[in-house]
Amino acid sequence: MGVGIEVKDLNAWYGSNHTLQDINLNIQPNEATALIGPSGCGKSTFVRCLNRMHETNPIAKVTGSVRIGDLDIYNDASPVEVRRRIGMVFQRPNPFPTMSIYDNVASGLRLNGFRNRRVLDEVVERSLKHAALWDEVKDELKKKSGASLSGGQQQRLCIARALAVDPEVLLMDEPASALDPVSTAKIEDLIFQLKSQYTIIIVTHNMQQAARVAERTGFFLNGKLVEFDSTHKIFTNPRDKRTEDYITGRFG
Amino acid sequence: MPVSVTKDVEKLKDTSVASPQETAATHSGASTPQGVVDVSSVRKFLMARGNSAVADRGFRWLMIACAMSIFAIVALIASELIARSQLSIAKFGIGFFFKQAWNPVTGDYGALTFIYGTLASSIVALIIAVPLSIGVSVFITEMSPKFLRGPLSFLTELLAAIPSVVYGLWAVFVLVPILRDDVNPVLMKTLGWTGFFAPPNFGQGVMTAGVILAIMILPIISSLTREVMTAVPGSQREAVLALGATRWEMIRMGVLRNARIGIVGSIILGLGRALGETMAVTMVIGNRPEIVKSLLAPGYSMASVIANEFTEASDSLYLSALVEIGLALFLVTIIVNGLARLLVWAVTRGASARVA
Ligand SMILES: Nc1ncnc2c1ncn2[C@@H]1O[C@H](COP(=O)(O)OP(=O)(O)O)[C@@H](O)[C@H]1O
Ligand SMILES: [Mg+2]
Numbered sequence: 001m002g003v004g005i006e007v008k009d010l011n012a013w014y015g016s017n018h019t020l021q022d023i024n025l026n027i028q029p030n031e032a033t034a035l036i037g038p039s040g041c042g043k044s045t046f047v048r049c050l051n052r053m054h055e056t057n058p059i060a061k062v063t064g065s066v067r068i069g070d071l072d073i074y075n076d077a078s079p080v081e082v083r084r085r086i087g088m089v090f091q092r093p094n095p096f097p098t099m100s101i102y103d104n105v106a107s108g109l110r111l112n113g114f115r116n117r118r119v120l121d122e123v124v125e126r127s128l129k130h131a132a133l134w135d136e137v138k139d140e141l142k143k144k145s146g147a148s149l150s151g152g153q154q155q156r157l158c159i160a161r162a163l164a165v166d167p168e169v170l171l172m173d174e175p176a177s178a179l180d181p182v183s184t185a186k187i188e189d190l191i192f193q194l195k196s197q198y199t200i201i202i203v204t205h206n207m208q209q210a211a212r213v214a215e216r217t218g219f220f221l222n223g224k225l226v227e228f229d230s231t232h233k234i235f236t237n238p239r240d241k242r243t244e245d246y247i248t249g250r251f252g
Numbered sequence: 253m254p255v256s257v258t259k260d261v262e263k264l265k266d267t268s269v270a271s272p273q274e275t276a277a278t279h280s281g282a283s284t285p286q287g288v289v290d291v292s293s294v295r296k297f298l299m300a301r302g303n304s305a306v307a308d309r310g311f312r313w314l315m316i317a318c319a320m321s322i323f324a325i326v327a328l329i330a331s332e333l334i335a336r337s338q339l340s341i342a343k344f345g346i347g348f349f350f351k352q353a354w355n356p357v358t359g360d361y362g363a364l365t366f367i368y369g370t371l372a373s374s375i376v377a378l379i380i381a382v383p384l385s386i387g388v389s390v391f392i393t394e395m396s397p398k399f400l401r402g403p404l405s406f407l408t409e410l411l412a413a414i415p416s417v418v419y420g421l422w423a424v425f426v427l428v429p430i431l432r433d434d435v436n437p438v439l440m441k442t443l444g445w446t447g448f449f450a451p452p453n454f455g456q457g458v459m460t461a462g463v464i465l466a467i468m469i470l471p472i473i474s475s476l477t478r479e480v481m482t483a484v485p486g487s488q489r490e491a492v493l494a495l496g497a498t499r500w501e502m503i504r505m506g507v508l509r510n511a512r513i514g515i516v517g518s519i520i521l522g523l524g525r526a527l528g529e530t531m532a533v534t535m536v537i538g539n540r541p542e543i544v545k546s547l548l549a550p551g552y553s554m555a556s557v558i559a560n561e562f563t564e565a566s567d568s569l570y571l572s573a574l575v576e577i578g579l580a581l582f583l584v585t586i587i588v589n590g591l592a593r594l595l596v597w598a599v600t601r602g603a604s605a606r607v608a
Binding site for chain 1: 485487488490491492493494495496497498501505509510512
């Protein structure tokens with residue numbers, strides 16, 4: 001089951017670059033939330049603050065509070081514990097090239113010392129089915145390397161890998177921007193399916209995609225959250241002039 | 253096609269008749285399109301250069317000759333080694349490599365003792381150097397604060413620049429006493445039961461040679477390991493971290509695992525260096541043609557026996573046997589190095605494109 005996310009006064013920096021400024025928002029459980037905005041506005045930085053990946057950069061700094069479910073991730077837990085509960089899918093598919101498809105999906109569990117073969121088999125199958133990849137790879141699970149799949153398949157493999165550890169939240173940073181239209185459609189279908197079980201945050205520069213998959217949408221501009229509302233409202237009747245300019249393409 | 257060529261030639265003609273003043277006038281005049289004169293003069297200059305075909309061909313042959321000389325040198329060395337070891341090859345056949353005898357008086361020669369000495373000291377070197385250099389590389393690439401990174405890599409690289417005779421001297425005066433008085437007694441007490449650390453303990457021996465070799469191959473292994481580790485894309489590290497990995501798990505799964513073929517390559521390259529190293533080994537291995545289980549006992553390596561006995565080889569069979577040892581060493585190091593280069597190449601190729 002997904003959980004809600006409560007972000008309060010979040011600020012983030014890269015060195016002296018104040019990348020995120022006073023972000024406040026509440027994300028509902030079991031919904032897909034889309035984050036849109038021109039590139040460089042801080043969308044990636046924002047999602048990376050939600051699983052404490054931001055601080056892996058040596059020049060990065062972050063203040064404020066993020067509550068995921070009942071966990072205050074910056075005060076009650078270590079980054080490692082936080083990341084175990086939150087799955088992340090990156091812009092460019094990054095399967096482990098030296099591992100088989102099976103081992104890729106099982107990697108998160110194995111990392112945490114999970115060894116039970118029977119359960120691993122089950123989890124791998126379930127995750128691959130969830131990621132709509134099972135039928136394409138089930139015959140070569142342990143023979144084929146994760147890197148030998150097509151780009152779209154690799155991205156679904158990465159989704160399966162993230163799902164295998166049964167996260168409460170799934171962060172997706174432009175998961176389809178490197179993919180062809182058919183693979184993109186598959187990923188969008190997938191997000192639709194996954195919503196019932198996970199809270200999903202998806203960064204996208206494709207506004208149709210946001211409109212198709214997300215209940216709520218946030219518009220970022222220059223490190224600030226300009227507007228956050230139901231997707232329908234954002235795309236038909238935005239409150240802010242800048243949001244309107246952006247979604248109608250009159251921006252800049 | 254023909255039309256445009258004619259046009260070009262006409263343009264060229266135009267400018268060539270134009271005197272400097274006229275050219276300047278055309279420039280200032282707004283009636284002619286700007287730049288035409290410039291383009292033409294550039295073109296004229298280029299056409300005047302000819303096609304440089306002769307120079308180009310000459311250059312090509314020169315480069316081919318340079319490249320071929322490498323093949324020629326290798327082929328020459330190999331053929332010379334084979335030719336000069338004919339006597340020994342004819343007399344002892346393949347048995348030469350499996351025989352322990354080394355007796356110039358009776359004229360009975362075998363290479364096994366030296367093969368053993370070379371392999372044993374190199375293996376000791378690898379056992380010490382591999383974990384050490386991987387540790388150094390992991391520290392430098394993944395953990396070291398920025399200000400330490402440069403000096404540390406510089407220092408390890410510097411180790412590679414020290415001449416091996418200097419290593420040998422240092423080993424004789426520093427390493428031998430330390431091993432003999434401090435390290436070996438402990439090894440004998442704790443690991444004596446294995447039989448690898450038994451008296452006599454002179455300080456000179458296979459073990460000492462292995463330690464000095466380890467120090468000498470450390471920079472090779474660690475600099476290449478560092479290279480393949482840096483070639484692992486950041487997205488791999490992030491993938492592991494995002495799964496909830498600790499730093500060490502990230503290094504193991506995200507970095508070392510991806511770099512492992514390259515690391516193996518660098519280890520084999522280090523092995524190649526260790527197998528052929530002569531001077532430092534000769535100074536500390538003890539130079540006694542004997543196979544003893546204890547690593548503390550003196551031994552003899554292939555390179556050392558050639559270096560030591562080549563000048564005193566009194567008859568042609570003796571000389572021929574030494575050359576055959578050289579042939580064996582040549583083949584082994586060539587194969588080992590080739591293998592290593594291949595592995596490293598397979599890993600680092602396209603690496604720069606992958607790094608985000
Ligand atoms: N690794 C980094 N180091 C320094 N600055 C960065 C880094 N990543 C992003 N930034 C800066 O942070 C700002 C926000 O970037 P990002 O969050 O990636 O934007 P988006 O994902 O919306 O395109 C940009 O100004 C960018 O230059
Ligand atoms: Mg981004």
